[in-house]
Amino acid sequence: MPALNVVPFVSVDNMMRLVHAVGIEALLIRLAAAIAEDFSRWDAFHKTPRIAAHSAEGVIELMPTSDGRTYGFKYVNGHPKNAAGGRQTVTAFGVLADVGNGYPVLITEMTLLTALRTAATSALAATALARPESRTMALIGNGAQAEFQALAFRALLGVDRVRLHDIDPAATAKCRRNLARFGFDLTACASTAEAVRGADIVTTVTADKRNAVILGDNLVGEGMHINAVGGDCPGKTELAPEALRRAALFVEYEPQTRIEGEIQQLAPDHPVTELWRVLAGEAAGRTDARQITVFDSVGFAIEDFSALRTVRDLLAEHPYYEDLDLLADPDDPRDLFGMLLRAEPPRLVA
Numbered sequence: 058m059p060a061l062n063v064v065p066f067v068s069v070d071n072m073m074r075l076v077h078a079v080g081i082e083a084l085l086i087r088l089a090a091a092i093a094e095d096f097s098r099w100d101a102f103h104k105t106p107r108i109a110a111h112s113a114e115g116v117i118e119l120m121p122t123s124d125g126r127t128y129g130f131k132y133v134n135g136h137p138k139n140a141a142g143g144r145q146t147v148t149a150f151g152v153l154a155d156v157g158n159g160y161p162v163l164i165t166e167m168t169l170l171t172a173l174r175t176a177a178t179s180a181l182a183a184t185a186l187a188r189p190e191s192r193t194m195a196l197i198g199n200g201a202q203a204e205f206q207a208l209a210f211r212a213l214l215g216v217d218r219v220r221l222h223d224i225d226p227a228a229t230a231k232c233r234r235n236l237a238r239f240g241f242d243l244t245a246c247a248s249t250a251e252a253v254r255g256a257d258i259v260t261t262v263t264a265d266k267r268n269a270v271i272l273g274d275n276l277v278g279e280g281m282h283i284n285a286v287g288g289d290c291p292g293k294t295e296l297a298p299e300a301l302r303r304a305a306l307f308v309e310y311e312p313q314t315r316i317e318g319e320i321q322q323l324a325p326d327h328p329v330t331e332l333w334r335v336l337a338g339e340a341a342g343r344t345d346a347r348q349i350t351v352f353d354s355v356g357f358a359i360e361d362f363s364a365l366r367t368v369r370d371l372l373a374e375h376p377y378y379e380d381l382d383l384l385a386d387p388d389d390p391r392d393l394f395g396m397l398l399r400a401e402p403p404r405l406v407a
Contacts, residue, residue: 062384067164068166072166075368075375099333103122104359105122115139130152130361179354180206186350193220193255194256196260199223204235211239220244220246220254249272259281261285269293281350284354289318291317294322298322307329
């Protein structure tokens with residue numbers, strides 16, 4: 058019988074080992090498949106917009122969901138000014154638990170895992186929304202998420218030409234350096250306009266916590282697929298509303314995206330389609346080659362659930378985890394205080 062006090066814990070170091078054991082692109086493909094599988098059983102999940110605590114400096118959020126058998130949640134922050142102090146803009150950890158007894162079965166870092174699942178979700182959406190022959194992507198915003206996006210789009214769609222732009226040239230240089238070994242045709246661009254020229258897909262993944270026009274309506278051409286990732290909280294957007302009105306809009310969970318996504322700029326009844334309906338064959342994705350499509354991605358708890366269960370399953374083959382003594386386990390479940398007394402250190406006798 059397994060020790061009831063112990064929970065598997067995947068540290069950052071072990072997550073990196075796990076990713077390399079599986080392979081970055083192979084893991085992205087596996088995550089996309091898990092997300093597609095869970096989206097296909099959408100009605101099985103308890104769904105709620107994430108619980109957010111906003112401040113002038115950023116946001117701290119909890120993202121919970123359950124399919125009735127397993128419960129998962131993620132703690133995640135978003136603090137755009139962190140980078141200036143040497144901290145990550147986004148950090149996260151997650152928990153998976155057994156609904157039947159309430160005991161956690163996995164605790165893991167999710168800073169790396171969130172970057173991977175975000176990229177996997179983006180590319181999964183593009184398989185239904187981008188033109189099939191799409192091979193060139195403009196990547197606007199070259200920070201911590203950028204390379205994951207590029208690799209996911211190559212793994213799932215065959216994208217091999219990436220045009221990079223960031224207002225910070227050092228970020229573009231970093232991104233270009235990191236991706237150089239993966240065989241992309243990489244172009245550093247001096248402006249968004251230059252980057253999107255000839256692009257089939259445009260991914261916007263900037264960090265500024267404000268309403269901004271990263272991609273103006275004049276830069277959005279026929280047939281383009283826009284993967285809008287950076288806008289993910291109230292008052293934080295990247296796309297011109299005029300461009301949104303010309304496009305077919307796809308979201309993860311409409312009640313959450315109305316609050317946090319690009320569509321917060323539009324009327325509350327502006328038509329959108331939830332991505333799960335497209336993947337399940339209940340709604341159309343792209344309908345013709347000239348159509349403009351937008352995936353207004355803010356991240357949703359089911360995607361984290363998919364990532365957590367994928368890690369849990371992989372640990373059976375790649376045991377990169379530590380046993381964490383997390384749960385009290387007295388000999389008699391009713392005698393928690395007795396367990397505490399038995400742990401009392403010996404007293405010194407005068």
